Amino acid sequence: MIRVMIVDDQDIIRAGLAAIVGAPEDLEVVAQAADGFEALQTLATTAVDVLLVDLRMPGIDGVETVRRVRLLRPAAELGILVVTTFDEDENVLRALRAGADGFFSKSASPAEIADGVRRVAAGGRALSDHAVGVVVDHVADDRGVVIDRAVADLVATLTPREREIVEAIVSGLDGATIAARLHLSPFTVKTHANRAMAKVGATDRGQLVSLAVRAGILPS
Known part of the structure; x- marks a missing residue:
């Protein structure tokens, strides 16, 4: 059973996320918090596997909450999964730099959120297509990036x-768009994507993108 704490300052949002996360038999919402301070206090006394946290909250915001938890x-x-309405590019990068393992918009489907919880609980990454694009663009713009020959050999x-x-x-591109184009x-x-992940040692889409970029595959 994966134990989840939900951190969001809006009661109705917490209730909705609790219903989504608590529906699958392998996930359980064991705690809720209305802000970062309450989350930190609760973590001191409650066993939690995944923290699901919003970005905009009173007191300390989601990024600072992630940083302090880390x-x-x-x-x-x-595992820490950010689920927020504020999915601007800079927020994605700030959250990941602070130590988040995943990033989704609140418009993500219940299945996507539940799967994201499972992936970060297992030590992986869970990124929306938009978040993946932000990370790739950031890495591609970094002039210091060099080719990792070991990864390139796997690719x-x-x-x-x-x-x-x-x-x-x-x-x-998402799966449906790729399918239509090809x-x-x-x-x-x-x-094909799953086979590629197995060959390069990636556990999820986000890690596949990261490894591909290290091998010199940049966005067109």
Whole structure:
């Protein structure tokens, strides 16, 4: 069972997220907090696997909450997933730099949020397509980025079709768009993407993008 704490200053939003997260049998909402201070106090006495936190809150905001939580609990002990209305590019980068493991807009589907909780609980990353695009653009603009030869060797084992799909993912395209452009079914696109992840050692889409960029695959 994955134990989740929800941190949001709006009662109705907390209730909605609790209903979403608490619906699957493998997830359980064990605590809720209305701000970062309450979250920190609750974490001191409650066993939590994933912190699901908003960005705009009174007192200390979500980014500062993430930063303070990380000083107490490393990623190996606690996953942090930001779910917010304010998904501007800078907020994505600020949250990830502070130590968040994932970033979703509140417009994400219940299935996406539940899956994101599972992924960060397992030590992975959970990023929306928009967040992935922000990270890729940021890395691509960094003139200090150099090719990681070990990762490039792994990427070289991809089939032409797998690489084509990875390149499309790095460019920020979702599965449905890739399928339409390549005249493939969404299932086929997902199968090739999963095979590519297995070959390069990625556990999720966000890590696949990160590794691909390190190998020199940049957004077109």
